[in-house]
Amino acid sequence: MDSPETRGASAQPRSKTPLSRETVLAKALELVDSDGVDALTMRRLGQELGRDPMSLYRYAENRAALLDGVTELVLDDLCIEPEDPDWKEQLRTIAHNLRLLALRHPNLVPLLVTRPLSTPLGLRPLGTLRPLEQILSLLIAAGFKPSDALHVYRAYYGFLYGHILNELQEFIVDPEENEALLRLGLHRLPPKEFPRLRALAPALAEYDGLNELDQGITILLSGLETQLSLKANRS
Amino acid sequence: MDSPETRGASAQPRSKTPLSRETVLAKALELVDSDGVDALTMRRLGQELGRDPMSLYRYAENRAALLDGVTELVLDDLCIEPEDPDWKEQLRTIAHNLRLLALRHPNLVPLLVTRPLSTPLGLRPLGTLRPLEQILSLLIAAGFKPSDALHVYRAYYGFLYGHILNELQEFIVDPEENEALLRLGLHRLPPKEFPRLRALAPALAEYDGLNELDQGITILLSGLETQLSLKANRS
DNA sequence: GGGTAAAGTCTACATTGTAGATAAGGCAGT
DNA sequence: ACTGCCTTATCTACAATGTAGACTTTACCC
Structure with missing residues (x-):
């Protein structure tokens, strides 16, 4: 045929x-x-x-490797300036860019966050490790001592990934009927058990991912700065 | 046979x-x-x-539903006290418990973080929504106005998920040969391209997930508190 | 008994990843 | 032009998977 x-x-x-x-x-x-x-x-x-x-x-080599290749491919779109003297601003724009990247490839996000779980750090595709390396550079250049840079990186990237997961969860349906469907879904919930959630339907509908991310980053960065701070290298 | x-x-x-x-x-x-x-x-x-x-x-209904059932099952182990007057402390222990739960079922974590991505919020298994509802209750009882409670929840849970993903990534091999294998893995990396990462091998090996989580939560909570604060309800 | 509903089983099929053998094209040297 | 060789692509085949649909077994009530 x-x-x-x-x-x-x-x-x-x-x-x-x-x-x-x-x-x-x-x-x-x-x-x-x-x-x-x-x-x-x-x-x-x-x-x-x-x-x-x-x-x-x-x-x-096989299907899994192919998927790895794809994630590597999109991560290459994320460009980082390890020389930027304003590290906080740089981290902020990286966050924005990674967020956009995730919104552009939502179907890939499960892979992005999940593949590393099944591959020991040293054996990952180089493309996936490059951001880590570059951000470490950025932080060290900014005055953090290396081990603190690692801490900052972890908190930062952790929050970033978490945010992306959060945002994508609430975005699944297209924004047009978003609210309607969302309410519909929530309506299904037993009112006695889920009063708060149901009452928040409108707030859930007008989610502003960019702001949410931005404020989180602000909080986290200033917190990290004062906690670890650059003092170790200042004396 | x-x-x-x-x-x-x-x-x-x-x-x-x-x-x-x-x-x-x-x-x-x-x-x-x-x-x-x-x-x-x-x-x-x-x-x-x-x-x-x-x-x-x-x-x-099918395999996917079965997986959903499993995640629901383990999430039921996470108990939350929405009445706890010390909301920060409660959030901290929830974080610790969720972390332990993830460490106890590492193979399930991909599902935990990924399934919600393919199911609109309102249609998820009720067991998965209960933590959300309860944490909202906790925050509202603590004096946050509902929409702020939602913000806090998002930042908090986002960070939590991010941390768990981070921690599990570095834990894959059993702690005995952890360091050796890790170095081995890192040794594979081209030195010119990944100097920072390679230099941090020892620091990577002695990762203390509990501390990392705890400090992150501290920063985040105090940040959120001062930013949103309870002022909205105080006047 | 006889009937009814639930619980479990059997058979069958379309789809998947991938091993292993086989071909098809390009390019060297003689 | 013929021969050999290496890269690239194809063919065939197989075992494993999820699941539909028909059937059988079991338990129980009147």
Whole structure:
């Protein structure tokens, strides 16, 4: 039933350009973005590229590695200036950028936060470790002693990831019917057990992720600064 | 090759007690804890219970629902005192308890943080929403106006989730060879690109999650308190 | 008994990741 | 032009998975 003309819905004129890790990952990302992580099957991706599924194994050891590759790919979009003298401001913009990145690839967020859990730090794709390294540089250049820099990084990135998870949870439905659906969902809850939550429906509907993030960062950074502070290097 | 005597490695004498959602979920949790989420297949769970895999569908709509059930199950272990007059202390102990819970079920953490992403708030298992409701109660009782309570909750829980993700990342290998393996892993990194990270190997090895969490919570709570504060209700 | 509902089982199928053997193209050297 | 070789891609095949749908067993009530 499949004539040799029947190709995947994709570009390649026939079987020509020799494919490359970049193209594979790019298409994979595209797929994840549009249809979710589960839609990224070897067969589907192969079809999308107009190639046999098996050819993919030349560019990634297996499906898991392919997913790692995708997360690495998007993390490369996150640029960090380790030389920025205003470290607080730099951390703030990194936070904003990471947030935007997550909003641009919501389907990828589960992978972003979850993959590291199954790979010891030293064995992760280099692209995923680069932000860590650069932020450490930033903090050390700002005067923190290395071990304190690590603390700051952890609190900072922890909060950042937490925020992203939070924000995406409340964003699932498209903002148009967001409120309606949300109320509908909440309406299902037993009123005696969930009075607070139900009463907060309007507040939940007008969630402002950027502000929320920003204020959190402010609090955290000033707190960290006074607690650890740069004093260790100042004497 | 399978005599009728050959049962799953499990308890049930033969096919006797009529099974129940609780037993199913309990075994499922056991399985996840010991062998990871991927090991929880319908067939394996069925075998573990000495029943046909298909029987499970009486107690959960499908595999996803089963996983939801498991997360709900463990979250029920998290007890919260919404009446506690010392709200900061209460939030701190909740944090500690959630952390312990995560350390007790590390394989479940990906689910814990990820499932909510694919289910609109109102449609989640009630067990997963209860902590939210109770913490809101706690904060409102403490004098926060409801919308501020929501802010506090978000910052707090966001940070908490972020911390847990952080801590579990660095814990994967057993603490014995932790340091060795870690160094090994880090040694793989190109020195020119990752000098900070490599230099921090020792610091990474002696990570104290409890402290890290505790200090973060302190900072966050005092920050939130002064920023929003209870002033709205004080006048 | 006979009937009814619940609990459990059997069979079957479509989909998945991926091993292993096989081909198809390009490019060297002679 | 032929031969060998290496990279890239394909084909075939298999075991494992979730789950639909029909069936069987069990318990119990009148």
